[in-house]
Amino acid sequence: MRYPAKVKLVDVGPRDGLQNEKQPVPAEVKIQLVHMLQDAGLKEIEVTSFVSPKWVPQMADATEVMAGIQRKPGVRYSVLVPNMKGLEAAFPSKPDEVVVFGAASEAFSQRNINCSIAESIERFAPVVEAARAKGIYVRGAISTAVGCPYQGEVKPESVELVARLMKEIGVQHCGVADTIGVGTPRKVQAAMEAALKHYALDDISGHFHDTYGQALPNTLACLELGVWQYDASVAGLGGCPYAKGATGNVATEDVVYMLHGMGIDTGIDLDKLIDAGKYVSDFLGRKPVSRAAQAILTRRAG
């Protein structure tokens, strides 16, 4: 069969997930969550974001969280940095990887960061250079890669443009993100193929939201292209800022259930992963937004 034999999952729950919680989650809960994720076998965790606490109070404890983690050998700890100030704030925490962002939608770029796609990437050039000078790996995320809340459809050509610009400024890894979860299999394949024109298969990942229930078929469609790295969020942490109450990030548990069922190795212990999701969901006072987790927790209670 054409599917990859192994898949690497990056859990973005502590950052992309908890950033969307109204009430900031205490640092010790985030640290415990990271510990449970690494114990479950995750090999990369997007821990936090070095952003202005004025804009994102949920991530104001970035330095504290990074300092509190007992790092496990072989695990990568990544952080998001929106600009040079964020990168400099991140340096003392010694992240293995920093994540920078660019939108594939011109309308999204204008509305969110008040500049064109090309300008936004250009602004990242010194950040990428400074990070790489310190030996930090740079991941670029292409947001709104298949659809945009403002302009609707996003063409693969736009994804290709962002991928090319990112490549030009030295971004080492390209993540293709369906930020609002509107993508379906053929569309995400087209977006992925556009990114693959500038990045090798080993330097590409998919980031799918489950807002319309499409994250797993989209993952399956990209597995067929050979893409073997995906972001996911334990317990489906993180809602959708463009549709309040709707589902956001795909749950790591659901992805793992599918991959293991297909005989694809992730190195993850699904039961421990479910424990991690239950831990943070209990703290948040709700059920994990993962169908596999709910079914398995029901069976456990059974």
Add this chain to the structure above:
Amino acid sequence: MRYPAKVKLVDVGPRDGLQNEKQPVPAEVKIQLVHMLQDAGLKEIEVTSFVSPKWVPQMADATEVMAGIQRKPGVRYSVLVPNMKGLEAAFPSKPDEVVVFGAASEAFSQRNINCSIAESIERFAPVVEAARAKGIYVRGAISTAVGCPYQGEVKPESVELVARLMKEIGVQHCGVADTIGVGTPRKVQAAMEAALKHYALDDISGHFHDTYGQALPNTLACLELGVWQYDASVAGLGGCPYAKGATGNVATEDVVYMLHGMGIDTGIDLDKLIDAGKYVSDFLGRKPVSRAAQAILTRRAG
């Protein structure tokens, strides 16, 4: 591309869905739901079940519901019949199609109907013959086709056996059902390929539950085999009797969203379908168990 250009969806919500509601739903609500589904463009609806009201009080109004439907030309109305008594009770309602069941799991067959797989199919032989003598199309459903709550894994060989036995007694259509939703893409492909040894592609359908969130990737995997007929349940009606509180049938809305996004024609108006799901969900006092419906309803409210 290898996907079918058209897909036919059978909405099983009024039967498979509402049968799982604790409180029987009034006949007029079921009738209104069927009307809304046919208005939304569904070409086949599994309306009810002619079973003993002692065992399934939710379907005690089978005759009343069938009589109340204003049939729309081009739409097929199917009913489930567990035995000859059920078939005879169904005759006056003039269904276009009857559905009979056989399990692919020996343990499930023994526990649920107290006989072997082979015996259970044999008992259906006179039912199939009597139905066909009246010109009624007979669909056979192979339940527990990839997993069983009692024996666990189910081998494709067992699916092939049931398909062969069904074919032998004259069953015209073979539905491959992942009754407990544990299947993943390769497993459902294997089950489907086993059924395809005895049924032509045009006489095969998939019936997937979303208990572990796998119904859409499983559908995508079967689309790749050319399978173009699927069951689904509006608003995800119907829970999972083997995991209380867990998700059951895949929501028709989620399937339609995926198919339309892939450029596959279903003949269904997604907005009207969402109205149908909202109608019955409002009656039941809960939200539709469909991510696409929730996202679209949120956007509508927004």
